[in-house]
Amino acid sequence: MKKVLISVLILFPTFLSLGQDTLFMDRHEFDSPVQNVFDAEGQIYLKTTVSLYQLQGQNWKKIDQGFDKRYIFYDENFYESDFIPDKDLFDISSMEELIPQRGKFIATAARKGSRFFVASGSMLFEYEIREHYTKSYHNKSIRDIYLNDSLRVISTYSGIYVNDSILLKSPNYSNGPLTNIDSTFYLTWDEISIFFPPDSTRLIQNSTNLFSGKARKIMKWKKNLYTLHTRAFSKVLDEFELLPIHQGLEYLDLEVFQDKLTFSTAEGFLLTWDEMRLDTLAALSTKITDLYPAEDRLFLSTNTGLFVWDHKSQSISQIAEIPNVVMTSLDDFNNLWISTEGGLYILTNESQDLIPVISNVEFNREALLLKDGYLYVGAVDGLYQLNTYEIQKSFIPQELNKLNLAKSGIDSQTFWFILFLSMGLVLGFGYWYLRTKNKSIRQNLPANPNPWTLDNLETLIQESNIQTVESLASALNTNTVQLNRKFKKLGTTPGKFLKKVRIKKAKKLLKEGVSLEVISEKMGYSINLLKKELNI
Incomplete structure (x- = not known):
């Protein structure tokens, strides 16, 4: 089976319940043109001009049975048709980039496990689906994600969407977070506006000026408001007058850590403010893009990797050497999620190796949110949603097994012998176990x-x-x-x-x-x- 080194992210129709990372795998050859592909009771069938085939493992077995009409389908029983019913048509536009030009015609599709088949243009194409995430807001560059029980605001460079149905008239873009402070919503988008859900905003006139630059973040700390702009870290006074606390650098992120305001710069400085004095925690030779506090640790996303400042030891160390890290977060299983300009990764307690979760995607700053077991990550091409419980249960063990196998150095011949032997034993035991279990359950x-x-x-x-x-x-x-x-x-x-x-x-x-x-x-x-x- 030939492999094509291309990975494209798409959202499939409803019968494919998830949007997935999809790889083109193969084009299957038959002795006559392909008409349609369909599934019946969990099995995949294919109709060509003259024959009906059933997928068995990696091979297609011809079924000796004559048919008078062009297409064969299944609904309770097999039936023939001169045309493809609307419910069986597959919208090929959702994966157009993965289908060769000659195949872009009326299509049907069928799926078994991670194998996905598309019949179109008298040909059959096979794809592998990696279904550990969904994707929405296609081709929108996601800059911030705000979710609560009654409000969902997705901020992008091309518009701000409220509850998936309202597009704000002003501002018409955003590159900063929406923040709820004392029941007031502040929207940073170069300027700062007050947001009145679901569809109104009011610009704060004094929220920016020549010395401050563009607004990036606002937060409340010890009864006062503070802002982070591209050119200044400031305290907010009456009438929203900005009192600069630190100037002269390019400022990138602001968080509360160990009861101090902590902020980072493009020049690599990690600074703190305790209302009385400014201190420098660290100075790195790289841009510190994002800060993520977690109890006694502060994770630093930088252009050269992921660092962590340990408050107990008062020291900093690098824990992942990966370029252009933009944001991090810990999930309920203490897995560390790392979004970068080249993909999304996870670092687990079981291994020091980074596990790629979504590859070849540019993710954005201020666009990573963990809520109710789901991770939402914003990229330049859409919003990705991952179920962290499914990742923990299925995806991580599978990827760790691959890593361990690669490290073990088992030669190819021994590996395949062990694999087939193990599969035989597992299938044999599984067949016996399922028969026994199903019999018990049916009782x-x-x-x-x-x-x-x-x-x-x-x-x-x-x-x-x-x-x-x-x-x-x-x-x-x-x-x-x-x-x-x-x-x-x-x-x-x-x-x-x-x-x-x-x-x-x-x-x-x-x-x-x-x-x-x-x-x-x-x-x-x-x-x-x-x-x-x-x-x-």
């Missing part, structure tokens, strides 16, 4: 012969302690594609229903006096998420 189904009611599904989930959509599909002897279709008829999705049932169980356990820590372990949810869902 727990309600007496009602129709399991496809919300009450019966809830009983199955509770009694069998099902925690994932994949496990639910297995328990019902189906696949995730069919499961989504069934739930669509019930007016919901498997994921939403599963979460609803599990939160209901969590409420019951809480009433019974079970601690949040124990509920968190049983449910597989973080304590912060449970507090939010249970209104604690």
Whole structure:
């Protein structure tokens, strides 16, 4: 299978539930032109002019069966058609950059796991989908992300969007954060405006001047407002008059650390202000783009890597040598997320190696937010959203295994022998285990012969302690594609229903006096998420 060294970020239609990092992998050859590709009960089928094929592993097996019409599809049963129904058409524009010019015609698509097939222009193309993030606000350069229970503001260079439906008339761009101080929203965008949700703003006339330069940040500290401009760090007086505390450098970020205002510069200085005096914590030979305080540590994003200032030891050290770091954040698992002008990375406690999460993307400053287990990261081409729990559960172990394998130095022949042997053992045990488990689960189904009611599904989930959509599909002897279709008829999705049932169980356990820590372990949810869902 030929590999093409290109990675493009796109958002797929609704039947692909996530926007993904997608790689073109191969073009499959057949003895006659390709008509369409489709899935049936979790299996991939392909119709050419003269034959029907089923995907088996890496190969296509021809099915000896005659058909009179041009296309074959599946809906409960196989059926023929002279045309492609609208519901089976695939909008090729969403991945146009990945499809060769000759293939840009009416298309159909099908997916199995990470393998995605597109039939178009009498050809079949295969792609690999890496589904650990979603993407929105395509081709918008994201500069700030503000989220709370009732307000969502996405600031970009080409507009400021409120609750996904309102575009502010003024200002018409932003390059700084929206900050809520004492129930007043301040919007920095070179100037500083007061924002009145959902669609009004008022410019603060004295928020900038010749000495201060362009506004970058405003914050409250010890009952006073302070601003960071490109040319000055200032205290805000009455009538928003700016009193400069430090001038003469190019200022980049301002944070509160160890009960002091701490700010950084393009010249590499890390400075502090305690209302009485200015001190220099560090002087690096690189631009300090962003500051991220975490208890006794202060992470410094710079052009030459990621540094950390340790308050206890009063020392600074470099923890990641990677160019053009723009922002960092710690998640609930103490993983350190690092956004750069060349991609998004993660540094875990299990390894000193940086793990690439999204490659070849330029991320922006002041555009990284962790909220309710999700990481939102702004880039020059859109807003990326990642589920940190899924990353911790699936993505990180997989990537660490790759790193460990590479370090072990196992030769290729030995590796493939071990891999195939392991796969055989795992598949054999898995087949036995799933048959036994499914038999046990099916015995727990309600007496009602129709399991496809919300009450019966809830009983199955509770009694069998099902925690994932994949496990639910297995328990019902189906696949995730069919499961989504069934739930669509019930007016919901498997994921939403599963979460609803599990939160209901969590409420019951809480009433019974079970601690949040124990509920968190049983449910597989973080304590912060449970507090939010249970209104604690």
